[in-house]
Structures are given as C-alpha cells and as structure tokens.
Amino acid sequence: MYLPSLSKNKTLIRRKIDVPDNRGRPRVYAEAKEVPFSRLAGTELLDMADIGVLYGVSPRTDYRWMAQRGLNAYVKVGREYLFRKNAILHWGENFRTAMGRPFGS
16 A cells, blocks of 8 residues: 555645744644645645545554654644644655554564
C-alpha cells in the first residue's frame, strides 16, 4: 500500500489560523468555511484529524507515524499537534508504507 499523492487532492479542510494571545502564547482558530486541500497555501496548518481524512487512517495511526515514521509536528497547542501543508506533502512523497506489521513486532 502506498500513500496517495496529495498535490491535487480536493478533500475539504478547515483553514487554521495561528494567532498569539495577549500573553504571546499560540492560539489556533479554525475558519467555518472549508476549502479544498489543493487550494491551501504551503504554510497553512493541518491538525491530526485533517491528516487522518487525507490519508484515510485513524488518529492512532497518526500518532504511530509521529513516533515511528518521522511525521513531525510544526507546533503543539494544548493537546493538538499542528503540521504545515508543505511538510505533510514532503513527508508523504518520501515515505511509503508497507502492508502489515513491521518485521519483529
């Protein structure tokens, strides 16, 4: 099984806006209107749910990819990990999954 190419993906994503609060801590707001993934700018933020929808995997798989496959978050706000679109595209192009469990587990 290979990860699909996301460069022309039309999946609807809610744009996340990263705004610091009055103390300088990061705050993230999601816009109400959804836009296709392909129309997001390269620096736009995606959360774990967005990645799950794009790749068709569960949140558990997202966390496993972070722990074992080099999926690195841009920032963590509260309990939420956020990723830049460019980083997700780069990671998806360089990472291919193999079916089944890794050897020796």
